[in-house]
Amino acid sequence: MNPNHMAWLRGITRRHFFADCGVGVGKIALAGLLAERTARATTRTDERVLPPRAPHFRARAQAVIQLFMAGAPSQLEMFDHKPKLAAIEGKPIPPDVIGDQRYAFIRTDAAVLGPQFRFARHGQSGAELSEVLPHLARVVDDITFVKSCRTDQFNHAPAQLFMNCGFAQPGRPSLGSWVTYGLGSESDDLPAFVVMSTGSGISGGSANWSSGFLPGVHTGTRFRNAGAPILDVAPPPGADAALEADTLGLLRRMNERRLHVEGDPAIATRIASYEMAHRLQTSAPELMDLASESQETLDLYGCKPEEASFARACLIARRLVERGVRFVTIYHEGWDAHSQVAQNVRGNCGKTDQGCAALLTDLKRRGMLDSTLVVWGGEFGRTPMVEASAVLGRSQGRDHHPNAYTMWLAGGGIRQGLTYGETDELGFHVTRDPVHVHDLQATILHCLGLDHEQLTFRHQGRDYRLTDVHGRVVHDLLA
């Protein structure tokens, strides 16, 4: 019997076991399973909720850290330098450029707004960044910038869902869920898919890390900023380790007794889930204990161990990946610069630039960058045109722009020091090497050794995949 199948069974449900293995194998497996479980009922088992599974082909990356810049950062203030906008500032963009593009707030005849910051080239690769990204400027040679990203959606919630789930309505599995479904987890003691947020709330809500129609175990686990990171991981007030050991020991004994009486393997799964819960109670505090990090590391990130921040989340993400966690998403909200885009970008870069750069530096010096894919970006970009409205008290802002924006990738499987794709002189349209959201998703899966066309799940009679019927791997981005 395949031990992976065994563990898979324990972790999910019998239904899935049989769906995966076919009934014939199931019958044999189950008889053996019961005997085996009964035999070693009192020993600590190696049961895993999500055992690792083999990829479709050689994986470049083992783990992903997704830095989700919710609200949509202005590519025009950070990456995509368009001097032409300064030259024609105050004039409208020609209607034939705009076409039938719809906007959330502005009218299509809104005037152009020039770049708010100075740009310079950095590193050997000569990547162009604005002055508000001094930390990232030092690691550009590890990064591939994709200036030609495109999405179908121009409202936050649908666009965030589209980026995460490949579909603009709630109900489909998220990227992280697909990845843990495809690859399982390397960690026995921590959730396979962790979600952190350091800002003011996420437009798409929990649908962004939902397992959709995949089994519930693939749902992303929220880490809180205050209190114990995982909900209810802390024992109740007044409980100590001895009490918890007694309690879990008695639970196991009594559950095992019922397993003998009733013979339902679901009881064995329940026992295993309590074991992992117990391990989480140890591993979670250990994970969050940043005292073991050197001062130099804390300084690198620029974070304080006890204070929730984006940089601290980056450090925790590194620690998670180190411990075998497969997929980490950190949301930084607040990029929705409908007014005062300069102030917005400066402020958000102040909060995130150092953390992003430190994460790459730290992963690299620990030899982890080669196996960890880091993806940075928002749900769409921002308009070359200004957003201003007296009644809304808005000025010098930029509206939502789905046609062209910048994301960056680094690490596991990604080329170093590449700038990919181009936009027109107004930053309005992609003129070279467009990368659609579905292409990006296919590429991320590819780095993990997963074929986006093969990674499917049958639901309502149909084989669903992250990229629907779209997406192509952008091989140019791969190392």
Added chain:
Amino acid sequence: MLALLLAAFLPQGPDFTTEVRPILADRCFACHGPDAEARRAGLRLDVAEAASATLESGRRAIVPGRPQDSELVRRIRSSDPDRVMPPPGEHDALSEAERRILEGWIEAGAEYHPHWAFVAPQRPPVPGGDALHPVDAFVRARLAAEGLSPSPAADRATLCRRVHLDLIGLPPTPEELESFVADDREDAYERLVDRLLADPRYGERQARRWLDLARYADTNGYEKDRPRSMWPYRDAVIRALNDDVPFDAFTIAQLAGDMLPDASIDDIIASGFHRNTMRNEEGGIDPLEFRYLAMVDRVATTGTTWLGLTVGCAQCHTHKFDPITHREYFGLMGLLDNCDEPEWTIPTENLLAQRAHLTAQIESAWRELPAKWPATDKDGNATTPMAERFDAWEAAESARAVAWTIPRPSDWTTTLPHFRVLDDGSIFASGDATKSDVYTLELPAGTQPVHAIRLEVLPDENLPAHGPGLCDYEGPKGDFFLSEFEVHANGARIPIAAATDSFAGSPFASQKRAGAANAIDGEMSSGWSTNGEQGRPHAAVFKLAEAIPTGVPLTVTMRFERHYACSLGRFRLAVTDSDAAEARGHTALVEEALTKPADAREDAAKLLVERRFLESAPELADHIQHIRRLENQLRGGTTTLVMRERPADNRRVTRRHHRGEYAQPREVVAPGVPEVLPALPEGQPADRMALARWLVSGEHPLTARVTVNRHWASFFGRGIVETLDDFGLQGALPSHPELLDWLAKTFVEDLGWSQKALHRLIVTSATYRQDSSAGASLEARDPDNVLLARGPRVRLEAEQIRDAMLRAASLLSEKMFGPGVRPPQPDGVTEIAFGSPRWNASQGEDRYRRSVYTFQKRTAPFAMLQTFDGPSGENCTAKRDRSNSPLQALTLLNDPMFIEIAQALGRRLGASSTDDQTRIQELGLRVLSRRFEPDEVEDLTAYLAKQRTRLATGSLDAATLAGSDDEHAVENAAWTLLARVVMNLDEAIVKR
């Protein structure tokens, strides 16, 4: 083995339904199925004639009886990667066994049978006649064929717990349990079942199952995810299920309750079934795009709920597997499409009485107002007497009043809203509003020149928040935002010199007053709003720079433009030849009265003028405030979202959308149903009512089967058709097809669609009452209990778990109905949602209400319910996942809510004067509905003793663990800890 039961007369060769079609559907139909656009090589394998027709290539895919001549066989046998089917990489290759099935089938004549689920069920004879309960007769016939025998009946305690959980969603109390166990009457069980069916808790449990399908939630979803008042719908479902409204009538109310003649309040509320769709209030969205997406959801949900078909798959293209074309999909949408979507104030008797009372209060307040005239002001100085003030006011306002003429518009155009001219010359706009609406009205030539135009914005109880605007998302409800007001005459734009208004609201956080002058500034981002004065009339007066001469018609254009839809809902235009007109805050009637000499006014007009004076007198401001508050209360009342059929002259036109995309509307599609299903009844309009009646006509092949199957699954943890939401070609085949059809026919014809009767039928079967434990051999033979040789054993649903624990601790509130409540949950759950809203836990009884009343926030669902696979309300859910995760363990072990429950149990047991053994057994009865076995008691006692010692010696802090500090703390804490153990047993969250 399925084939044995499915086909009485097996042809030679493999069975088409059970063996052949699954292969064809899975590997072939995507390119050779119903979807003409995806079809390759012109070959279609889902229809017999097409499959054996001569193709363009001159070959025939299937030559019945001659596999050797069939191109299909050549292709599946080919070793050439360019010729072999299915194409490598696109689909899994056929196994040798599968190839042989296809060959064998062609050899035997390649006979096609219609898909079982599209053929109306016939009532099959019950095997063995009346000897057994019919359910058992079918199940046992199958077991016998499989060489299996049924399990013995579960013991009475287990059965009592099972049927309680299934019917009312709660375990029995120890008293209920003991009384049933002790009841030795022959029909004790039937009596128990009848009692449970009559228990009001039945509706709460069964409603939750329906609410999963209805994607019920208490917020709008998407980014803002604001609260909505929808709980009256939830309550109406509970009432309907408790009243056992037959499922046919229930269906009609859910889909078209508002269209019923003499619709009751609950009928109209029930029409909110399809208002449970999400609503995007994010700034800048296109409201019609999200309405379209809601329609897409409605079609898919209707398909899942009643048809058991994945209709949604035909949104983008013709269904790959089932015979539903892309056009037919939009035909179904058309049946549901012709409605407006109001927020309805429920006219309960209570509300009407309240309103009558308020109206009387308001009238008497007005009448008493003159007597309130103060003799002195707040500094103690004598005020001017009222009569004196009135005379002066009246004289001044009469001098300023101008005579207005209300012309009836001769014609109008709008972007989308639909106009109806009311008797008073005002215009009521309904239908769809957009982010950029334009109203253009032609006013006929008058007999006098026009110097000024008055725009009255009027309240109407049929508008959101009683208007005057149509705004009902994102912006202030009932508001409007008039960006520009333009006048044309003789083909030229007439400049407007000045604009005055009676009130300028501030719809935006910037707090800038949005006055009528904004509507003539040429700037679309500024405009006029009366936000804050919803439900009250106001007016703006636009003074023309040059008069329009007599005899010249004029055109008024109003533009409404914002990042949300905010057009006017009710308004009236008037013209005057006076060049002194301005907005003075008088209603039209008051101003008209003021133009007349005082002695020429009728009594009613006099009264209006007097009251207008009183209203504007600063001396009475406080009293007027009081009246205003009363008047605002008139607009109050509980609202719920309902459907309202559109008027005949404004029918919505449904179009096919290319690739299912909102932005790609194509040709108009007539409302209708897929051809593969029975036709709509003739002689009635093709609308929601027709759809509802068609579904429950009794002749429909799907509705009754899908419905009884879903009910069956709620008892056995698995449907007779395992895919509860897919009876199509890709769906599972029924494990007991004859039982399914028998149940469906019986449900409709004998039970009159009564859900309670159906439940009674199922739970009184011996099959349901079997012991659920499986010996190793049965577990190996039939791990999913498809054959039903044992009783059901499944994890409880999220709500059942919480409710059962609350009941075990005697905490559960019996309060029914009302707005969603917020049981305690850890910090940080809702904060992840947009705007980081706080979850302020309810206090008192509301902490312990049944989970069906828990406030459901879509983007951040109540953590415990979500952890145990409760739905978010974002999609129609026919079947919940039953996961088993460490987070569930953590929740039950440590969540403050469960600790609170354990502490309540601990206090109860700690305070008991009985011995430990008795108390341990009481704990067992409360949480597990059984007594512990001796070895269990031994373990529990040892644990209890050990913790007691630790608590008594202070090694554990009793007060903290017990959650209360008193002389019983040690005992309470010890029992709290023991309760926590028992609440965490697998058995505590399982129905067995």
